[in-house]
Amino acid sequence: MTDIASLTEADAANRLMRLARTIARHNALYHAKDAPEISDGEYDALVRENNAIEAAFPHLIRADSPNALVGASVEASPLAKIAHDKRMMSLDNAFADEDVADFVGRVRRYLKLAEDVVVAVTAEDKIDGLSLSIRYEQGRLIRAATRGDGQVGEDVTANVAHIPDIPQSLPSGAPALFEVRGEVYMAKADFLALNARLLAEGEALAAQRGLEFDPATVRQFANPRNAAAGSLRQKDAAVTATRPLRFMAHGWGVASAVPGETQHDVMRAIGGWGFPLSPDLVRVETVEGMLVQYRAIEQRRADLAYDIDGVVYKVDRLDWQERLGFVAKAPRWAIAHKFPAERAETTLEAIDIQVGRTGKLTPVGRLKPVTVGGVTVSNVTLHNRDEIARLGVRIGDRVVVQRAGDVIPQIAENLTREEARVPFLYPDHCPVCGSEAVAEDGEVDVRCTGGLICAAQRFERLRHFVSRGALDIEGLGDKSIEEFLDLGWIAEPADIFRLAAHREAMLGREGWKEKSVQNLLDAIEAKRSPDVARLLFGLGIRHVGVVSARDLLKRYTTLDAVRQLAERIIALRDATQPVEGEEPTRFRNRLDKAIAELISVENIGAAVGHALADFFHEPHNRKAWDDLLSQVSPPDYIVETRASPVSGKTVVFTGALETMSRDEAKAQAEMLGAKAAGSVSAKTDLLVAGPGAGSKLKKAQELGIEVIDEAGWAAIVAAARAG
Incomplete structure (x- = not known):
């Protein structure tokens, strides 16, 4: 288990980099390829670890942080692309009762609500399916799109015509424009029947051709979620028509009008239009009520007709949702309360040592593949030398693997630590460059002392430089970096911009053709004026x-x-x-x-x-x-702001704000392109004064600074949003 308090800044940066890449890879496998390699619990735990490190080291948050991304890019999909008019967001997660209470507390603090004000929420089960947005204009279904990366999805309009749960039209009285959002899924029984049918068809085909039937040659789906995603994202809608897909609505996107003032009311209206809703959708008014509903759903989980992985809570009042807004990829007004971990036994077959960008030696356990909750797990991080000693693990031990927790996958228990077995000797030299590997006083991590001569660190440093969060140079992947390092063509970031000098030599190497070389050099040239x-x-x-x-x-x-x-x-x-x-x-x-x-x-x-x-x-x-x-010419940094009367100005808030918290006020100022300062000076352009304003108001008046009340500020915000 990672001890966040013991992490150095360099360790935290290195771990965040690895988590961003690992999570992005699993996002692509899950959302774009429908071929996940880890369970939802494992994925959630990776995100949870990332969130814990980001909370402890907020200045290290990366541009490619999992919290800034939703789903995965659909660039490689054969389906047409559709840009969402309103982004399809993800949800933050809660794993413990305390997290749920904290969520309500954050809502209360952000909205500046008194303790006796009821914060009602809706609670419903979270289906493990494929997110879908369905757009209706003048009551007619005109298009349907998958979530994709949240901004651009895949056009599956023809395919959803074959899902009986999705109406092709809305009744009279429905808004002129309305997007219904929800999950496409496959019921457990239908999933089993589909796999059985695929197996039978394969056997019949083999018999028809006079061949011996091998079940391994039949492509079957790993779980209902994969089956639903693969069936919906078919280029041929006729294939989708043969698959038993279902749909359940859980929200909405762009709408010309909203049929209600609360989440619960609007969902009931959507249900009245013919869309299936969760039978467990309820409105509750206390944290205790939320947890009661969570446990009731968890108890029925195994008996439900479809797979779920938690319970979703949403603030009921829509005006509060509007005020709460969003952070990065998720709304402040909703959270998913995930179900706990699952465990399984397996054998630890090897312990490999990986060397990171900062020289840290990280042990990775290689497991005999084991199925945990229907997902195969074969690797587990062992963190550091002390964690290996704590667990007492050696090659050949029987261990318990846990799917969820602070760091997942993780070994929860060593079942054979008392058995006689050769102990694992932690290396005292770097496995990459052979330099001495030591741990500084008070540190648990062992690090390579090779510095710049260590190929592992040089590679990771360049890999970071061209990564998605940094310069994002397309075509310069791990394999190419390793190749160019081995050839001595690159060692420092500037060398990347001199690769054109090696053009002819590159053309003579395996895998490099005229087009691929030119594409790479063009991608590098495109970054001569980087962000x-x-x-x-x-x-x-x-x-x-x-x-x-x-x-x-x-x-x-x-x-x-x-x-x-x-x-x-x-x-x-x-x-x-x-x-x-x-x-x-x-x-x-x-x-x-x-x-x-x-x-x-x-x-x-x-x-x-x-x-x-x-x-x-x-x-x-x-x-x-x-x-x-000498190789690049980055332009000056320009802050992108929304046009408003306060864009580029310095605003100070003082007094007791009555309709919003100070955090909300600062967030509004930033959204309008203004800077929220904490004190009044000659550089202050505007003072927003609430009741009880004192010395700041007096100083502003002495300096001739414009002063408005909270209502005046609200009018500025409303006008900017309307525009």
């Missing part, structure tokens, strides 16, 4: 995640200005010395405060400042930086 924040993030400077990179550049706008900031921090560190008798901790706190004040960027603290100073203090880093900037 400046992505470039800064891609350099892998410690503590500078994608969010902190953008926050820095919102103020400093250019890489040269960031470097000048780093040089000022270096000068400040050199000039700041402890006074006589000053404790080291007090001196460090004083220095950190001075650095944070020098940076003067909200959410950017001394840790980032020290990291920038450390990076630019190293001559090799300065050389690599200059070399890279």
